[in-house]
Amino acid sequence: MDLIGDYDNMMTLAIAAEEECFLDYLLEEGKWLTEEQLQVLLWEPIFESSDTTFVTTEWAMYEIAKDPIRQEILYKEITKVCGSNTFSEDMLSQIPYLTAIFHETLRKHNPVPVVPPRYVDEDTQLGGYHISAGTEKRVSSQYPTPPVVPGLPVIGNLLQLKEKKPYKTFTKWAEIYGPIYSIKTGANTVVVLNNSQLAKEAMVTKYSSMSSRKLSKALKIISHDKSVVAVSNYDDFHKTVKRFLINGLLGANAQKRLRHIRDTMFENCINHFQAHVKNQPGGLMNFREIFRSQLFGLAMKQAVGRDPEKLNVPELGGILTKEELLEILVLAPMAGLIEVDWRDFFPYLRWIPNQKFEEKINRIAFRRAAVVKALINEHMNHIRLEEEEKCFLDHLLEEGKWLPEEQLQVLLWEPIFESSDTTLVTTEWAMYEIAKDPIRQEILYKEITKVCGSDTISEDMLSQIPYLTAIFHETLRKHNPVPVVPPRYVHEDTQLGGYHISAGTEVAINLYGCNMDKNVWERPEEWLPERFLNEKYDPVDLFKTMAFGGGKRICAGALQAITIACTSIGRFVQEFEWKLEDGDDENVGTLGLSSLKQHPLQVTIKRRK
Numbered sequence: 379m380d381l382i383g384d385y386d387n388m389m390t391l392a393i394a395a396e397e398e399c400f401l402d403y404l405l406e407e408g409k410w411l412t413e414e415q416l417q418v419l420l421w422e423p424i425f426e427s428s429d430t431t432f433v434t435t436e437w438a439m440y441e442i443a444k445d446p447i448r449q450e451i452l453y454k455e456i457t458k459v460c461g462s463n464t465f466s467e468d469m470l471s472q473i474p475y476l477t478a479i480f481h482e483t484l485r486k487h488n489p490v491p492v493v494p495p496r497y498v499d500e501d502t503q504l505g506g507y508h509i510s511a512g513t514e515k516r517v518s519s520q521y522p523t524p525p526v527v528p529g530l531p532v533i534g535n536l537l538q539l540k541e542k543k544p545y546k547t548f549t550k551w552a553e554i555y556g557p558i559y560s561i562k563t564g565a566n567t568v569v570v571l572n573n574s575q576l577a578k579e580a581m582v583t584k585y586s587s588m589s590s591r592k593l594s595k596a597l598k599i600i601s602h603d604k605s606v607v608a609v610s611n612y613d614d615f616h617k618t619v620k621r622f623l624i625n626g627l628l629g630a631n632a633q634k635r636l637r638h639i640r641d642t643m644f645e646n647c648i649n650h651f652q653a654h655v656k657n658q659p660g661g662l663m664n665f666r667e668i669f670r671s672q673l674f675g676l677a678m679k680q681a682v683g684r685d686p687e688k689l690n691v692p693e694l695g696g697i698l699t700k701e702e703l704l705e706i707l708v709l710a711p712m713a714g715l716i717e718v719d720w721r722d723f724f725p726y727l728r729w730i731p732n733q734k735f736e737e738k739i740n741r742i743a744f745r746r747a748a749v750v751k752a753l754i755n756e757h758m759n760h761i762r763l764e765e766e767e768k769c770f771l772d773h774l775l776e777e778g779k780w781l782p783e784e785q786l787q788v789l790l791w792e793p794i795f796e797s798s799d800t801t802l803v804t805t806e807w808a809m810y811e812i813a814k815d816p817i818r819q820e821i822l823y824k825e826i827t828k829v830c831g832s833d834t835i836s837e838d839m840l841s842q843i844p845y846l847t848a849i850f851h852e853t854l855r856k857h858n859p860v861p862v863v864p865p866r867y868v869h870e871d872t873q874l875g876g877y878h879i880s881a882g883t884e885v886a887i888n889l890y891g892c893n894m895d896k897n898v899w900e901r902p903e904e905w906l907p908e909r910f911l912n913e914k915y916d917p918v919d920l921f922k923t924m925a926f927g928g929g930k931r932i933c934a935g936a937l938q939a940i941t942i943a944c945t946s947i948g949r950f951v952q953e954f955e956w957k958l959e960d961g962d963d964e965n966v967g968t969l970g971l972s973s974l975k976q977h978p979l980q981v982t983i984k985r986r987k
């Protein structure tokens with residue numbers, strides 16, 4: 379803006395008598411303003427004076443010119459007051475008809491028909507209705523709003539969702555209300571999407587309008603207020619720490635470097651299975667117990683460079699066993715994340731204390747932090763061997779020097795937690811389906827033998843065994859470990875599937891519903907890996923299940939999960955024959971946040987060679 383530059387030059391020539399303008403005032407009173415702030419503050423009244431006053435005056439003159447009778451009344455009123463003097467501002471108050479014309483013009487031709495939306499920054503009431511923080515007062519839209527699932531006053535649809543398996547209820551509702559509808563969880567509005575086009579539109583095309591997440595109280599505490607990649611807002615922090623995860627741990631190069639850790643893990647599993655066969659021939663084996671402990675060991679080695687059998691955690695009173703570490707780092711936070719604080723649904727009641735809930739979640743977070751701190755201290759104090767490889771913690775300490783201590787702790791914890799859950803869920807379900815289906819187990823075994831001969835199956839061979847990949851993706855489709863993508867928060871009005879979605883809404887993508895859609899999948903309730911081998915599918919279709927999400931927030935650990943799950947399944951079937959415990963084929967209930975099998979898989983296994 380040159381106005382100010384010109385003005386500066388002119389100042390030297392200023393005549394003492396010259397009147398003060400707004401700019402003089404600004405320069406005097408607003409010395410602390412930055413140059414850009416001063417510029418826009420000067421520009422604002424120029425802009426505002428030139429628009430709305432013009433609109434109103436033009437409409438008033440239009441109405442007057444169109445209406446000779448009222449024009450005459452006004453003229454007579456003016457003449458009565460001013461006589462032969464020129465009309466001036468001081469006379470306004472004596473000519474009420476003139477003021478009436480002005481206000482009637484404002485009423486009929488309001489220059490600002492909709493007041494610019496106001497952002498509600500704390501819960502309030504309007505007209506007897508609750509208005510929650512984060513809402514914007516609505517701008518009218520040409521698009522309809524999504525169908526609403528009827529619920530009860532105040533609590534909305536909460537009671538209908540209380541069994542903690544919302545994805546099944548969402549899928550039932552989709553049959554009645556269509557693939558997109560809106561529900562109320564207390565004071566919150568959630569739009570649920572149940573088909574893949576809508577899911578893709580939300581995850582990819584409309585991402586910029588819904589890139590953040592609104593967290594439950596439990597998630598807020600456990601994630602140290604959005605400090606982990608998976609629940610942080612999409613901003614520079616997110617991009618930076620996701621890059622740490624990819625470069626230091628989960629990307630292709632890092633995973634190549636870490637291959638020996640995975641190979642050891644497969645070997646350990648086989649040794650445990652073998653020991654079971656030897657010690658209890660024909661006896662039932664608890665698959666989960668062995669596989670979970672090995673996955674956790676792998677997660678620890680990747681994260682801190684070792685898989686400690688014991689750890690001294692002074693804040694928790696001394697030495698903890700590996701089982702206790704698993705409990706504190708994975709199982710307790712997992713259980714904590716699905717804890718429901720009723721205040722999440724009624725944010726306007728946030729001021730009411732819920733001490734028991736907070737104590738429980740804070741305890742989980744405290745114990746987790748104590749263990750992570752002990753792991754970091756131990757790592758910093760141990761004497762490094764020359765040949766020692768860099769672990770994720772080394773990478774974080776190097777690249778993330780600027781991170782506050784608590785953020786570094788949760789960022790180190792995140793992949794330990796994530797590595798230990800969803801991959802277990804998928805592999806356990808795959809082994810369940812395989813153990814239940816001797817015909818498909820035989821097909822897989824033959825495919826492996828054809829490709830590997832007498833060699834042990836390894837990661838490089840996976841691409842040559844399409845039936846194995848098909849088994850993995852069909853398992854993800856039927857037993858998706860993340861059945862509902864963590865809801866996205868809509869921060870500006872947008873459209874989805876031709877419906878208006880207003881800011882302040884949350885959007886939940888029901889992947890389970892998408893993968894049970896009869897219009898897309900034939901006999902969706904059956905486990906049929908062949909569906910991914912059919913000629914009409916190309917390799918891209920493997921990701922048709924959207925199990926890893928999509929767009930900018932796609933799962934960072936997909937490569938690791940695919941490699942571990944597929945190699946494990948292949949290796950386990952190559953070495954053993956699997957048979958389900960009688961009656962276990964009915965045990966298909968799920969637990970918790972992911973769709974973990976409710977009852978751990980119990981199988982009998984027999985060595986093949």
Ligand code: HEM
Nearest residue numbers: 607608793796797800860925926927928931933934935939
């Ligand atoms: C079968 C296994 C897995 C499945 C099905 C899965 C699925 C998902 C899904 C659905 C999302 C949300 C994507 C979205 O919001 O669009 C996600 C995000 C994420 N996952 Fe996974 N995941 C798996 C394994 C893993 C593993 C092993 C790790 C790490 C060790 C991991 C790390 C992450 C991270 C960091 C994010 C957040 C990405 C972001 O917000 O940018 N996941 N995952």
